[in-house]
Amino acid sequence: MAQQILKTGFLLTQQGHNLLRRRQLSNQLADLIEQEGWKISLFSLLEFNNMPAANFSRLRRLFQQVIDDEEYSVINYFEK
Numbered sequence: 910m911a912q913q914i915l916k917t918g919f920l921l922t923q924q925g926h927n928l929l930r931r932r933q934l935s936n937q938l939a940d941l942i943e944q945e946g947w948k949i950s951l952f953s954l955l956e957f958n959n960m961p962a963a964n965f966s967r968l969r970r971l972f973q974q975v976i977d978d979e980e981y982s983v984i985n986y987f988e989k
Contacts, residue, residue, distance in 0.1 A: 911954035914941050 921934040941947060949969050957964075 910941065910944060910947055911950040914938065914947060914951055915954070917941060 917934055917938045921931060921938060924931045924934065946969065949972055953968060
Protein backbone atom coordinates (compact mmCIF):
# COMPACT_ATOMS: atom_id res chain seq x y z
CA MET A 910 0.00 0.00 0.00
CA ALA A 911 2.75 2.49 0.94
CA GLN A 912 4.59 1.93 -2.31
CA GLN A 913 1.37 2.57 -4.25
CA ILE A 914 0.83 5.82 -2.34
CA LEU A 915 4.36 7.02 -3.06
CA LYS A 916 4.16 6.04 -6.72
CA THR A 917 0.77 7.67 -7.21
CA GLY A 918 1.86 10.83 -5.41
CA PHE A 919 4.99 11.04 -7.53
CA LEU A 920 3.04 10.51 -10.75
CA LEU A 921 0.60 13.19 -9.68
CA THR A 922 3.42 15.71 -9.36
CA GLN A 923 4.68 14.86 -12.84
CA GLN A 924 1.45 15.42 -14.79
CA GLY A 925 1.77 19.15 -15.36
CA HIS A 926 -1.22 20.42 -17.37
CA ASN A 927 -2.85 17.04 -18.07
CA LEU A 928 -5.98 17.71 -16.00
CA LEU A 929 -7.72 14.43 -16.82
CA ARG A 930 -4.73 12.33 -15.73
CA ARG A 931 -4.23 14.51 -12.61
CA ARG A 932 -7.88 13.95 -11.66
CA GLN A 933 -7.55 10.19 -12.16
CA LEU A 934 -4.41 10.02 -10.02
CA SER A 935 -5.92 12.27 -7.38
CA ASN A 936 -8.95 9.97 -7.12
CA GLN A 937 -6.68 6.94 -6.94
CA LEU A 938 -4.64 8.56 -4.17
CA ALA A 939 -7.82 9.46 -2.27
CA ASP A 940 -8.96 5.83 -2.45
CA LEU A 941 -5.59 4.63 -1.14
CA ILE A 942 -5.56 6.95 1.87
CA GLU A 943 -9.09 5.94 2.83
CA GLN A 944 -7.75 2.49 3.70
CA GLU A 945 -7.02 1.81 7.34
CA GLY A 946 -3.37 1.53 8.24
CA TRP A 947 -1.99 3.64 5.39
CA LYS A 948 -0.21 6.08 7.72
CA ILE A 949 1.73 3.45 9.64
CA SER A 950 2.46 1.59 6.41
CA LEU A 951 3.87 4.71 4.78
CA PHE A 952 5.82 5.62 7.93
CA SER A 953 7.42 2.17 8.18
CA LEU A 954 8.37 2.20 4.49
CA LEU A 955 9.96 5.64 4.71
CA GLU A 956 11.74 5.05 8.01
CA PHE A 957 12.62 1.36 7.88
CA ASN A 958 12.37 0.43 4.17
CA ASN A 959 11.48 -3.28 4.00
CA MET A 960 10.34 -4.14 7.50
CA PRO A 961 9.62 -7.81 8.33
CA ALA A 962 5.92 -8.49 8.86
CA ALA A 963 6.41 -9.41 12.53
CA ASN A 964 8.12 -6.11 13.29
CA PHE A 965 5.46 -4.21 11.35
CA SER A 966 2.78 -5.87 13.48
CA ARG A 967 4.59 -4.84 16.66
CA LEU A 968 4.96 -1.26 15.45
CA ARG A 969 1.30 -1.14 14.48
CA ARG A 970 0.25 -2.40 17.94
CA LEU A 971 2.48 0.20 19.59
CA PHE A 972 0.93 3.03 17.62
CA GLN A 973 -2.56 1.70 18.33
CA GLN A 974 -1.77 1.70 22.06
CA VAL A 975 -0.59 5.29 21.82
CA ILE A 976 -3.74 6.28 19.96
CA ASP A 977 -5.95 4.54 22.52
CA ASP A 978 -4.07 5.83 25.58
CA GLU A 979 -4.86 9.51 26.09
CA GLU A 980 -2.51 9.78 29.06
CA TYR A 981 0.73 9.05 27.17
CA SER A 982 2.27 10.28 23.95
CA VAL A 983 4.48 8.38 21.52
CA ILE A 984 7.54 9.85 23.23
CA ASN A 985 6.50 8.31 26.55
CA TYR A 986 6.45 4.84 25.00
CA PHE A 987 9.91 5.24 23.48
CA GLU A 988 11.29 6.49 26.80
CA LYS A 989 10.18 3.29 28.60
